[in-house]
Each structure stands twice: as structure tokens, then as C-alpha cells.
Amino acid sequence: MKFTPPRIVLRLLWLLCLVPMALSAQNYPSRPITIVVPYGPGSGNDMIAREVAQQLTQIMKTTVLVENKAGATGNIATDYVAQAKPDGYTIFLTSTSGIINQVTNPAVKTDLSKDFESIAFAASLPYVVAVPPSLPAKSLQDIVSLAKASPGKLNYNGPSGSVSDYLGSKLKASNNLDMVMIPYKSTSDAQVDVLAGRIQVWFTTAASAVGLAKGEKIRVLAVTGDKRLAALPDVPTVKEAGIPDMFTEVSFFFVAPAGTPKDAIEKLGQSIDIALQSKEVESRLANMSVQVKKGSAKEVHTHIKDEMAKWSKIAGGVKN
Incomplete structure (x- = not known):
């Protein structure tokens, strides 16, 4: 004859199974x-x-x-x-x-x-377009002019599929430019080469750029957001700089x-x-x-x- 536990026993067993789960939730986080x-x-x-x-x-x-x-x-x-x-x-x-x-x-x-x-x-946060002080560019339009004058000579940072790559691709496509994307694993790696002048155009977050700009280590040419940065009030937005389709936050x-x-x-x-x-x-x-x-x-x-x-x-x- 098959034994069937009373319903109350089954209910108690079910409740006991829930106890470890409840205790785990109550104790979170425990490490x-x-x-x-x-x-x-x-x-x-x-x-x-x-x-x-x-x-x-x-x-x-x-x-x-x-x-x-x-x-x-x-x-x-x-x-x-x-x-x-x-x-x-x-x-x-x-x-x-x-x-x-x-x-x-x-x-x-x-x-x-x-x-x-x-x-x-x-x-x-918005991104910014920055260059090393050694590059003779004071505006985003100067970058366009330099790239047209020397096709394939200006480098910008990646990696492929990143916001930086998107912005660089958008700048190239909007102005029919020949610029070279150099892939980097991290912002800090790209920053080293920007400061050394090995990368001419740096697309990076405002967070990474403001301190360097204030220390005159880089020159910020434009901001990709819809308004200027309070920290860099003289820097125009990409729309003000004449390339509105580079907007992104x-x-x-x-x-x-x-x-x-x-x-x-x-x-x-x-x-x-x-x-x-x-x-x-x-x-x-x-x-x-x-x-x-x-x-x-x-x-x-x-x-x-x-x-x-x-x-x-x-x-x-x-x-x-």
C-alpha cells in the first residue's frame, strides 16, 4: 500500500525548503x-x-x-x-x-x-574631441582642413565598435576624410600616446579630458553633448563647431x-x-x-x- 504523507507534513517540508532561501536574502550581502x-x-x-x-x-x-x-x-x-x-x-x-x-x-x-x-x-556624460598642443588645430574645422591636406596622416583612437570609433567614423563620413583609427585597450593607453603626440585626435570622455585641458596638456576642440561644459565654458559643442551629427552622450x-x-x-x-x-x-x-x-x-x-x-x-x- 502506497503511503501518502499528510498534507500538513508536505506543507511543513515545503516551508523548511524556503528557510535557507529566506535567510540568504535577509543576510545579503554577507561578503x-x-x-x-x-x-x-x-x-x-x-x-x-x-x-x-x-x-x-x-x-x-x-x-x-x-x-x-x-x-x-x-x-x-x-x-x-x-x-x-x-x-x-x-x-x-x-x-x-x-x-x-x-x-x-x-x-x-x-x-x-x-x-x-x-x-x-x-x-x-558627453565626449570631447581633443588634440595634443603640438598639433596646429584650434577648432574642429581645423582638423577637417588638416585631414584633407594630408590624407591618411592623422590618427585617432579606437577600439573598433567604441564610442570613440563611432565619433571618428562620423567625422570622416561627414567630411569625406581619410583618417586612421588606432585601437587601444584603455583610455589611459590612448592618453599616453596623445600626450606624446603619437595620436593627433583623441575622442574621450569629458571626465578624462578636463583635468588635462586645464593643465594645458591637451587642447579640447569640441564637446559632443548638447551644451558646453561648465568646466570648459569656452569650448563649443559639435553643433556650434559645424558638425551637428557627431552629437552623443x-x-x-x-x-x-x-x-x-x-x-x-x-x-x-x-x-x-x-x-x-x-x-x-x-x-x-x-x-x-x-x-x-x-x-x-x-x-x-x-x-x-x-x-x-x-x-x-x-x-x-x-x-x-
């Missing part, structure tokens, strides 16, 4: 959290991640680390996080660059809209591996929102020409899908 960034030290991702990590360490009562995994136009970091254990202890700060890479790089194995759980926005946002528990996602999102409300964080980011950007996990997910569709359309028109 350090790592924020992975896809570029090296000095990049926009890196600086924003470190500002947020410092606040999260206090808010979440655990150590929050930043790990740089540069290379392969961000694919190394993206793949690493996608394959990480989905437990809330490994998260990823990616950006518009990651979205562009998704739609332009055939080597991409993961999908930001499917292989990750959205958490929260972090910030936004970069959004930064946090994601986690697909399958990360909802409770962890919610706690991370709430904690990041609190961190971004800090006057200290807002002020330090503003000093780097970075603007705090807030939004729910749902808004981040919608943003990723919309931006992937947008950049897929754009990508076909900027490559030579």
Missing part, C-alpha cells in the same frame, strides 16, 4: 561585492565605479571592490560577468560603449538585453548576471540610488563633468533595448 568595469584605470567607467563603490561600502555594510578587466573592446569583462555566479556579488558597470559594441562587433557572445539583469543607472548603468535573485537586484538598486543621492558623489562627479543619472531596473532594461535598436541603425551609416 564583498565586486563591480567589474570593462576598461582600465582612468576611464569614465572606472572613475564612476570607484565613486559609487566607496558609498556602497558604507550603505551595504560590506566591502565593495572595483575590478578592471580591460580588453577586446569590453568583451572580456562582459563575458566574465555574464558567466559569473548569479548571486549578487558580481555586478557590471557598462555603458553606451558596451551597447555599440553589441551591434558592431561580430565577436560578441553575450546580449546585454538577455544575458543580464538590469539594476540601475549611474551617470551620463554616454549613459552608464549597472547590470548583473541573468538569474541574480530579485531581492539582491532590488537591494543593489536601492543602495545605488542612495549612493547617487550623496552630495559628495554628485559634487565629485560634477567636477569630472559627469552628471548623476537615476532610473529603475525596468527603465534601464528599456534603455538597453532602445539603444541597441538605435545604434544598430546608426552603425550601418558610419563605417567606411
Whole structure:
């Protein structure tokens, strides 16, 4: 005769199975959290991640680390996080660059809209067009003139599929220029060659450029956002400089591996929102020409899908 446990016994067993899950959610986080960034030290991702990590360490009562995994136009970091254990202890700060890479790089194995759980926005910032002081260019139109006078002689930074590559491709396509893209793993690597004069045109984040511009290490010719930078008020926007279709601003946002528990996602999102409300964080980011950007996990997910569709359309028109 088959024995069937009483319903109350089955109910108790089911409740006991839920206890470890509930305790795990209540205890999260119980060990350090790592924020992975896809570029090296000095990049926009890196600086924003470190500002947020410092606040999260206090808010979440655990150590929050930043790990740089540069290379392969961000694919190394993206793949690493996608394959990480989905437990809330490994998260990823990616950006518009990651979205562009998704739609332009055939080597991409993961999908930001499917292989990750959205958490929260972090910030936004424009890019700038800069040159070493040794280059006789005082405006964006001077770059156009120099490139036309010496086809193939002006270099600009990549890597392929990045915002920098997009801006360079757009400048070339808009003015029928012959310029050479040089791929770099990180902002800091490109910066070294800009300061040495080996790269003539540097497309980089405002965060990376402002300090160097104030120290007269580089000359910023234009800003890709819709308004001038408070830190560099004399520098025109690309629209003011006569090349309006180079406009772009970069959004930064946090994601986690697909399958990360909802409770962890919610706690991370709430904690990041609190961190971004800090006057200290807002002020330090503003000093780097970075603007705090807030939004729910749902808004981040919608943003990723919309931006992937947008950049897929754009990508076909900027490559030579």
C-alpha cells in the first residue's frame, strides 16, 4: 500500500525548503561585492565605479571592490560577468560603449538585453574631441582642413565598435576624410600616446579630458553633448563647431548576471540610488563633468533595448 504523507507534513517540508532561501536574502550581502568595469584605470567607467563603490561600502555594510578587466573592446569583462555566479556579488558597470559594441562587433557572445539583469543607472556624460598642443588645430574645422591636406596622416583612437570609433567614423563620413583609427585597450593607453603626440585626435570622455585641458596638456576642440561644459565654458559643442551629427552622450548603468535573485537586484538598486543621492558623489562627479543619472531596473532594461535598436541603425551609416 502506497503511503501518502499528510498534507500538513508536505506543507511543513515545503516551508523548511524556503528557510535557507529566506535567510540568504535577509543576510545579503554577507561578503564583498565586486563591480567589474570593462576598461582600465582612468576611464569614465572606472572613475564612476570607484565613486559609487566607496558609498556602497558604507550603505551595504560590506566591502565593495572595483575590478578592471580591460580588453577586446569590453568583451572580456562582459563575458566574465555574464558567466559569473548569479548571486549578487558580481555586478557590471557598462555603458553606451558596451551597447555599440553589441551591434558592431561580430565577436560578441553575450546580449546585454538577455544575458543580464538590469539594476540601475549611474551617470551620463558627453565626449570631447581633443588634440595634443603640438598639433596646429584650434577648432574642429581645423582638423577637417588638416585631414584633407594630408590624407591618411592623422590618427585617432579606437577600439573598433567604441564610442570613440563611432565619433571618428562620423567625422570622416561627414567630411569625406581619410583618417586612421588606432585601437587601444584603455583610455589611459590612448592618453599616453596623445600626450606624446603619437595620436593627433583623441575622442574621450569629458571626465578624462578636463583635468588635462586645464593643465594645458591637451587642447579640447569640441564637446559632443548638447551644451558646453561648465568646466570648459569656452569650448563649443559639435553643433556650434559645424558638425551637428557627431552629437552623443554616454549613459552608464549597472547590470548583473541573468538569474541574480530579485531581492539582491532590488537591494543593489536601492543602495545605488542612495549612493547617487550623496552630495559628495554628485559634487565629485560634477567636477569630472559627469552628471548623476537615476532610473529603475525596468527603465534601464528599456534603455538597453532602445539603444541597441538605435545604434544598430546608426552603425550601418558610419563605417567606411
